[in-house]
Amino acid sequence: MDKYKTLAANTALISIGTFASKFLLFFMVRFYTAYLSPADYGTADLITQTANLVIPIVSFGITDGVFRFAMDNPALRRNVFSSGILVISAGGCFLLLISLVLYPMGHLNMELVLIMLYALCSCIHSLCAQFIRGQGRMQMYAFQGILNTAFLIALNILFLAGMHLGIVGYVVAVAAADLLCTIFLVFKEKLWKYVTWRPDMGILRSMLKYSIPMIPTTIFWWxxxxxxxxxxxxxxxxxxxxxxxxxxxxxxxxxxxxxxxxxxxxxxxxxxxxxxxxxxxxxxxxxxxxxxxxxxxxxxxxxxxxxxxxxxxxxxxxxxxxxxxxxxxxxxxxxxxxxxxxxxxxxxxxxxxxxxxxxxxxxxxxxxxxxxxxxxxxxxxxxxxxxxxxxxxxxxxxxxxxxxxxxxxxxxxxxxxxxxxxxxxxxxxxxxxxxxxxxxxxxxxxxxxxxxxxxxxxxxxxxxxxxxxxxx
Incomplete structure (x- = not known):
């Protein structure tokens, strides 16, 4: 296919999923401002933005590496995906360790819990979504974007309008939507077929060499x-x-x-x-x-x-x-x-x-x-x-x-x-x-x-x- 047509086709596919979903979320701002005061909305935003700062640290930026390396050689994709799982699992254990240290000290408040929950669910979802994108599965990548938004809107209505959970409901809705979308991708794409318990260490090192500089990069961008x-x-x-x-x-x-x-x-x-x-x-x-x-x-x-x-x-x-x-x-x-x-x-x-x-x-x-x-x-x-x-x-x-x-x-x-x-x-x-x-x-x-x-x-x-x- 002509390179211009390929770019246009991929843009159209991603637009269907991303624009439809993000456009709906854009108009959800009216909903948020009806149920959250300016101060609460500002606090909720800082929680999610802080979580976005934590994400590259916890994941070692590996999701960027998963996307880039999944494009190179289809025969190595099991090692690429499994390397991503290994790194994010290590990051999850790191978050758990922090929780165990902070809890006895009395510093594990609700805001920290929400930050950790948001970050971990986002990492898992991003790993699966970027792997599919790296395979060139643009249709599925677009669809999962729409599905994630549908989950998010439904959960926001439930937690904010129905249960009046305020800041907690705002953050938990995002985390739960990511988790549900991850479960869908795992079963729909049979991602367990790309899991090997002993990924190639050479590929893992190459991915980390590419991804680790992205950690401070993401932090600086943040x-x-x-x-x-x-x-x-x-x-x-x-x-x-x-x-x-x-x-x-x-x-x-x-x-x-x-x-x-x-x-x-x-x-x-x-x-x-x-x-x-x-x-x-x-x-x-x-x-x-x-x-x-x-x-x-x-x-x-x-x-x-x-x-x-x-x-x-x-x-x-x-x-x-x-x-x-x-x-x-x-x-x-x-x-x-x-x-x-x-x-x-x-x-x-x-x-x-x-x-x-x-x-x-x-x-x-x-x-x-x-x-x-x-x-x-x-x-x-x-x-x-x-x-x-x-x-x-x-x-x-x-x-x-x-x-x-x-x-x-x-x-x-x-x-x-x-x-x-x-x-x-x-x-x-x-x-x-x-x-x-x-x-x-x-x-x-x-x-x-x-x-x-x-x-x-x-x-x-x-x-x-x-x-x-x-x-x-």
Whole structure:
């Protein structure tokens, strides 16, 4: 199959599962804000974000290795999956040991229990899902995403609306949904057939060599994405953190759309990286231009409708958070750009480059948060710090990634597009005279600037769609 068709097909499959599921969860925010106060929502979010910090430590980042190594040689997949089980089992024992140490000391409170439960269930689910994805089983990978969401919504309604469990119900619903989805995958895919009690130690060492640098990488990425919430809580209060958390939900639309594509793109980036280098470089350059156009256009549209989006998304007491949305939308675009450049490291298994570039971004983020959050900017300072750190990380990754694959960056368009969305954000937040006209004008200017790649892609999609219908 043509590489563009393969990428489009995989993107479509993942979209069916991921977009449908995440889109429903996005609108669950309205449900959450009805049953959780801003302070409780902020606390629940910190519990889940802390668990996300624990996950790479407990799993040794092995799920990334399972996906990458499962793609290489079908004959070795039993060893790959079994190595993943072995590592996560060791991590589970580590969590149990911590519990046994903390319990007699009186430090094992409910929040720690919830963090451990969330982390362990997430690791097990991710192991099975990434193994299936590495096999190229995109249909099943998409379906399990929908199923996981169905479990999560049902359990949220039960625990929050039915049993009024509050923060505990919010976290347990996520963990239980992961566990139920794991059970489904094990029996549906007969994953026990891929288990061997004596996996090849050479493969395990290679996987760990690739995965272990991903542990600090994931932590640094987490710092860049989430540390501002802890600092807002420390410098301001839990309610401000809860408000900021809601503001972050709007850019989640961009993160969702980019994530769908990037999951499919990572598969194509590896499989299409072999062969003629000129053809490969051209492929990467074309996809990058399209990705750049899509994210900047999506960010601009979301910025324009920040106020009505918050009115739809959350209860009325959260309305004031619209002012943080514009900067966070631009930050989400550069977060996705950084991830795209990082996918080039995946081609040659250069996990060390993930480490250094993520470290640089995290250091910038922490430094700016410490300066800007206690300043008069307050919560807006956290958004600005996040934006700056992602821009810095992206620029550093561009330099290193282009040494591996010298793709064309379309730098003039990127620079002008970035200036336009930053100008749009500033005018929106400050509500300067004529702000409404600017919110209409800038998305239009961005479309005109990227019209060639957007129209060409639309024509190609329509053509393939018509061909598909004729074949039926």
């Amino acid at each position: 710092i860049t994405s989430v540390s501002d919430r802890y600092m807002i809580r420390a410098f301001i209060d839990s309610e401000a953190n809860g408000m900021y958390t809601i503001a972050c939900k709007i850019p989640t639309i961009m993160t969702l759309l980019a994530g769908i594509f990037l999951e499919a793109w990572q598969f194509s980036a590896v499989t299409e990286s072999q062969g003629d280098t000129k053809e490969r470089d051209d492929f990467f350059s074309r996809i990058w231009e399209l990705f750049q156009a899509a994210l900047l256009l999506a960010g601009s549209v979301l910025i324009s409708f920040a106020k009505p989006e918050i009115m739809i998304l959350a209860a009325k007491e959260y309305f004031s958070v619209w002012q943080y949305v514009p900067i966070l939308c631009v930050a989400s675009a550069f977060s996705a750009f950084s991830t795209f450049m990082g996918s080039i490291y995946l081609v040659d298994k250069k996990s060390g480059l993930y480490f250094w570039t993520s470290l640089f971004g995290a250091l910038v983020n922490i430094g700016l948060n410490l300066v800007l959050i206690p300043s008069p900017l307050g919560v807006q300072g956290a958004a600005i710090a996040t934006l700056c750190s992602y821009i810095v990380m992206f620029l550093v990754r561009v330099v290193s990634a282009r040494k591996i694959i010298p793709l064309q960056m379309h730098g003039k368009k990127l620079l002008l597009g970035t200036v336009l969305v930053l100008l749009q954000s500033a005018i929106m937040v400050l509500q300067t005279p004529g702000w409404l006209i600017v919110q209409i004008l800038i998305p239009l200017l961005l479309f005109l600037m990227y019209r060639e790649v957007v129209i060409a892609t639309a024509k190609r999609v329509l053509k393939e769609g018509r061909n598909g219908l004729r074949r039926r």
